[in-house]
Amino acid sequence: MNHNFFKRIVLSLLLLCGVLYTHGQQRMVLNLGMVDGVELSKTNLFDYQIISSLGSSRAATLNGQIRYRNMPYSIGYSIDLSIQPGVNNIREAASRARMTYSSGSMKELFEQYGKLPEGIYEYCVTLTLNSNGSGETAKETYQECVYGRGTDVFLINLVDPEDKARLYEYNPMLSWTVNYPFAAALSYKLKVVELKQGQNAINAVKRNNAVYEEKGLMQLSQTYPVYAKPLQLNHTYAWTVDAYYKDILLGGAEAWTFTIIEDTLLKAVPKEISYYDFAKHIGETKIFAVDTLKLKYQSYTRLKDSMKYQIVSEKGKEVISGTLSFYSEPTYFAMDLTGIGKFQHKKTYYMYITDAKGKKYTVPFIYINSLYLDK
Numbered sequence: 001m002n003h004n005f006f007k008r009i010v011l012s013l014l015l016l017c018g019v020l021y022t023h024g025q026q027r028m029v030l031n032l033g034m035v036d037g038v039e040l041s042k043t044n045l046f047d048y049q050i051i052s053s054l055g056s057s058r059a060a061t062l063n064g065q066i067r068y069r070n071m072p073y074s075i076g077y078s079i080d081l082s083i084q085p086g087v088n089n090i091r092e093a094a095s096r097a098r099m100t101y102s103s104g105s106m107k108e109l110f111e112q113y114g115k116l117p118e119g120i121y122e123y124c125v126t127l128t129l130n131s132n133g134s135g136e137t138a139k140e141t142y143q144e145c146v147y148g149r150g151t152d153v154f155l156i157n158l159v160d161p162e163d164k165a166r167l168y169e170y171n172p173m174l175s176w177t178v179n180y181p182f183a184a185a186l187s188y189k190l191k192v193v194e195l196k197q198g199q200n201a202i203n204a205v206k207r208n209n210a211v212y213e214e215k216g217l218m219q220l221s222q223t224y225p226v227y228a229k230p231l232q233l234n235h236t237y238a239w240t241v242d243a244y245y246k247d248i249l250l251g252g253a254e255a256w257t258f259t260i261i262e263d264t265l266l267k268a269v270p271k272e273i274s275y276y277d278f279a280k281h282i283g284e285t286k287i288f289a290v291d292t293l294k295l296k297y298q299s300y301t302r303l304k305d306s307m308k309y310q311i312v313s314e315k316g317k318e319v320i321s322g323t324l325s326f327y328s329e330p331t332y333f334a335m336d337l338t339g340i341g342k343f344q345h346k347k348t349y350y351m352y353i354t355d356a357k358g359k360k361y362t363v364p365f366i367y368i369n370s371l372y373l374d375k
Helices: 004-023 089-098 104-113 200-207
Strands: 026-029 051-054 057-068 074-083 088-089 097-099 119-129 140-150 156-160 166-168 171-180 187-194 210-217 221-223 235-247 247-251 257-258 287-290 292-297 305-313 320-325 331-336 349-355 362-369
Touching: 026 140, 074 156, 088 089, 088 331, 097 104, 104 247, 104 305, 119 166, 140 166, 156 235, 166 287, 171 187, 287 305, 292 320, 292 362, 320 331
Parallel strands: 166 257, 287 362
Antiparallel strands: 026 051, 051 088, 057 074, 057 119, 074 097, 119 140, 156 171, 171 221, 187 210, 187 235, 235 247, 235 257, 287 292, 292 331, 305 320, 305 349, 349 362
């Protein structure tokens, strides 16, 4: 026999015996034991019992409500039913429940995705016995409440920079990942705060004013923007990301930290970048591309020609691809990388070029955004 089923039968019998023993004191018992301490969902919301010590059936109205502490989220329902002597399993009447929600997004979240918002809630069930016309007291009421918590269990996780990272760049790319089955319907709030002495990351993001906070992000990454409060050398920062379904908080990631340290790379970046003649090299030289990738090519034909190119990240992911056109005289290519908007400051990239005869060239370069050179 299923252990939970056996447990439910024993608990019901014990409660029934107690009701019979205290007859005249407690005519109805609301047994919410099966939903106490578990996260509620549409599949278990009605998994409770009403135990009656009356000798006959009684018309009643059952009202349930989930209310969140300090948040405007709620779910309610009402069921008209007949309470029979003994144990009444409310799941059997669940199909007649008239549901109400604090908002349309709350209804979608609960009914379509089976989720509750993160936070502490109170689940109260109130049973009202209607008058049966034979001298019974009208509107006799019983109520029972349990407490629960909507939890996220870190279904959203930070990715980069890694926890306790030491960064040279003042505008890092912050990225995260989620494993909600409905991730495409979510938006995100990114928060960065300064970590003060004696604080851990969790306390910092809860108590400190944000140096940067942005809501409504739809993507899973965000570059620390130039319009935010500038990050400071030798300062440590904590950051986290919260996930929202429309206006409802679902949960947040564990807070991580990073520290800004001196950027020695920028000291090596020349102010003026000359054009790089890639045909004379075999990829052994890594050049800087300050906003623009400058390339030079000397053709020895008298005709207009072209070459295919592809630029990939250090991990081999394609960023862009296209064609370079040239003539017999030396041709200078100036590719505006900042305008493309797909390159990350101080990251290494590889440009692979193939001419019409199939000969291949490799141009490794470090992208530098000139907006950050004065940092």
